[in-house]
Amino acid sequence: MSFSSPKVTTASNRPPVLTNPVRYPESASAPVRSKRAWFLVLLTLFVPGSAQIVAGNKRLGRLALRVTFTVWAVVILAVVLALVSRETLLNLFTNPWTSMIVIVAMVAAAVGWAFMFLNTLRIIKPGMLAPGMRALVSGAVAVLMVLTCGSLGYGAMLINSGRNAISSIFAAGPDMKPVDGRYNFLLMGGDAGEDRSGRRPDSIMVVSVDAKTGEAATISIPRNLQNAQFTPDSPLWGAYPDGYSCGDECIINFLYTDVTNNHPDLYPGAQDPGAAAMMDAAGGILGLQIQGYVLVDMAGFSQLIDAMGGVKINAGGWVPISGDDVNGTGDHLPPTGWIPPGVQTLDGYHALWYARSREWVLDYSRSQRQQCIQAAMLAQMDPATVFTKFNSIADAGSKVMESDIPAGQLGSFVSLALKSKSHGLSRLTIGPPDFEESFSTYPDFDLIHQRVEALLNPAPATSAAVAPAPAPAPAESAAPADPAAPAEPAAEAPAAEAPAAETPAQSAPAAPDPEITQDYLQQLAINGDAAMLTSLLVNNGTCSPG
8 A cells, every 4th residue: 555646747738646545535445545555543442633633634633633642641640640649649540620620621632532523524525435434434433432522421420429529428627637647537327216306316426547668456435325425525515514414414426415405616627526426425425535526317227228229238137127117115116127147238228227227126236237237348348349339329329428527538448448458457345245244334544545545555566475274184193093983984974874864754855846837936036025025136236248
């Protein structure tokens, strides 16, 4: 194929014969025109603007090439940042202003790329191709436009959804600074049911993260903990100098509603005075400074689970879906359903019930299940899930979550969360199994502070070797020297007497335990056999991510 054209002589007075088939396809054969068409399409796909340089408007091509090389440079820079300073890259995408610049740039690139494809198709001149090739090339250009420009447009839409969710959920403000090398956040699951006056956080957990390594620990505070303490610099110190102490009416999850309704003036600058009060209470209880909070509305929690496509867990025991509390006394009608043990994927409705159900069990079993659901959700937040369902997750999250964490610092915390995945998660519960059941009624705050300090700053392992315990004495040394001593016969006596002590009743086989099925449990509930249900459901707090 020749890429040159002969010189034109004015003496001949004949039109020039142009033999460069890339720029002048008129004199080329049909196969050459087809090759030219595919060549120009590939140039536009990989180096937008180059097709115009070799076969079209060179001025347009030079402008497009400048944009192309600039985009390549930005992509290379983003890859370098991802390898060298991932936190900086995440902050660029989570910051509302820089993310808007990224969105505009992606939309402009999508529109520009589409224009270059259309211009390339004009340069190809489909009318000069064979009929079959004409349809094939035109169809290929359309498909490539959808794949390239559509992907850029879809990416811009996802970033915009994330930007809107971040602006809706998180706050604007200065960056948080670590305290003693750690970030401490309060996570709450709030519920404002029809039978309640205001929202109450039934799930209360503090997450403490090492600001450098990402090592994390969770500390669960039971909803019924009494006498919550406040530090002297807390706004609640004046209202409750002796702690939030007035008996059963002053358990910690009542504090949120109490401050929201009766003392909002104590936190004039807070967007949520109840949440600010809960942060002070959690800090006083644990001896930590709580820097931020995340509150999830449990009523909308099921939407978030459904947006994720469900949550997979390995349930250890049966969990009832309680019937209505018709009298408002806590005495429910028989369950409307049961969540069985075993590996399963729960939809939003069943995941919410799994996290909330507390009939016939202690609150601590429910706390264990809530922690399990949270861990399972985090485990499922893999890139594939986030990318394919990001829009619905962001939309659901913006409706059920609120936080005072600065939006501009979110990238740093996402980076810490990614680091946390390489470490084990330490746990402490201010109640069973780490403390006795009555501890929440009569808490020892000095002991709590000691346990929290040991959890977050464990003592280094000592290198000194532990002396081995002395070996037990040989059996012969313990035996009496006199071979006539009755030690051996005495040891054998119980075995010899056992057969004589047997009775017909003892020799009869024990009746087998009834198989635990949904029907069996439902019948117990209908019969009102709370004692049997309590014993059978004692393990329903056992759970792990599926």
